[in-house]
Amino acid sequence: MTDKILTGDRPTGQLHLGHYVGSLRARVELQNQHPQTILIADMQGLTDNGHNPAKVAENILNVLADYLAVGIDPQRTTLCLQSGLPALAELTQFYANLVTVSRLERNPTVKAEIASKEFGASIPAGFLTYPISQAADITAFRATLVPVGDDQLPMIEQTNEVVRKVNNVAGQELLVECRALIGKASRLPGVDGKAKMSKSLGNALVLGASEKDISKAVKKMYTDPGHLRIEDPGKVEGNVVFTYLDAFHPDEALVAGLKEHYQRGGLGDGQVKKVLEECLQELLAPIRERRERFIADKGELMRILQAGTQAAREETGVVLQDLKKAFGLPIL
Template sequence: MSQKILTGDRPTGSLHLGHYVGSLTQRVALQDTSSQTILIADMQGLTDNGHTPAKVSGNILNVLADYLAVGIDPERTVICLQSGLPALAELTMYYANLVTVSRLQRNPTVKAEIAGKQFGASIPAGFLSYPISQAADITAFRADLVPVGDDQLPMIELTNEVVRKVNQVAGSEVLVECRPLLSKVSRLPGVDGKAKMSKSLGNAITLGSDDAEIERAVKKMYTDPNHLRIEDPGSVEGNVVFTYLDAFCPDEALVTRLKEDYQRGGLADSKLKCLLTECLQGLLAPIRTRRARFLSDPAGLMAILRTGTEKARAETEETARKVKAAFGLDFFS
């Protein structure tokens, strides 16, 4: 297991189908071939929830249960809590002195999120600088591979800039650069057709959704607004239902035939939505059952999180010690 992988999520709500198809299945596979750490990034969750911290603290165990329910094994993957690793905050402080405000403001991912959250001039300092915190997370574990969506590529670029600057200050290779691992499936749109499925936008199907919630969500999905009658030819491009069928229907040949029928005309949107509903209900039913079982034992979940965090602490503290020395601040070492 030569590859070291770091991945994670902000615990601001339960994980959803976008997480599942974009990264969770990938993480399950990677734990057999790599040394993988999953970080529950609760401190980063506060960057836009500082005044409503219960939204973060109240979802930590939900996210952990989501991981376990999809097949993440804490015996093969270290699962740890960001706030339980003080070295990450220390590294963030060091790195903040190497990154300019203008560099953060140019980050396209941050710019898009600031616009989407409509902060205006009231941008929390923590939110503007959270890419520095992500760089601290990645480098603390000396991760050389980071599973991300394409919208997170600017974060990897900034992390490697920090690595090079620290190494320049140190005069040696204290930190290692990382590379992104993109998922095979592109970013999943929300059920409302918006570009991204998001908990904050309310357009997500969570892993804990029951059958009725799934059915309601699928009924709301956009198809082709010009497909007014069954016999009308319909468009597949931009059709959210087909996007989801591509991602979740195991019968690829069936989806291909349905696309052809839809484009010719004669296939009802309701038939497509019925098929998608059945696919998603079949996928999420066992996950939902396992998730509920894990959540029924909060002490067991906390034990898993405590064990993983303790494993991660020594590794992150060693990285912080080296960076501290690079800045000449290791007086008491």
């Protein structure tokens, strides 16, 4: 069975290791198996950056360069800009009439993000309704598979609720439901061990990180506070260094051996961190080099983005017309 894949990121900064392990790695593999679209979600980025639109605008090409650097091929994956697809805004408006405010407020992902951003009573309307916008993104491409972190599962659930409501109103199977694809490590903690990796929390290691930045980040990583002497038995649960080794080291047997040694005692934190740093340096060096080449040619980046957005505009326009016809609305 061939799936249609839709995924994307908000361009509010460079992409980081959390994005890579969460879905970027899967996207590179999936583009060889299924039709795939990656959406640079600039309009969604504005839902909590409306007061500072430059933060979004200046990172659109940064994010595109990150995609290309990790191996996304514009010949096999459609790369497009959310704000360049007018059908998405219309679909969002249609769906907004089928979703209640109370349902949006109950969305666990929205609740968690509102709390983390400390909006209080000053929640931007666009932020509260972004699950509807995300439903429009997914359904506009008739996507059936969406690579996400496990914190985004409520968004997939709400998208499928919208699909069922639209199909009920239309009296036909107009839209298709989707399912989530969770990566090997669906959520990566920050280098400080607190919460998930996030640009806004300042605990992220970006894909274009320098050798020095990587070394500094690994040295700061949280291990087992009870592991005071090398000979002491240590814990691997909640130990950020081992979490990263599980996520990124290609030799699972080696990591398993390190864990066993650490747990019985006799293995120092510095030795484990050395293995992790070597792993991350090897992973990120070629990504960093490719990224530097791509970002140096902004004209080519714009050409790739324009071509992908034009193709996506035609595809999403068909879904919008189908919905209008089903709803009995004129197409002018």
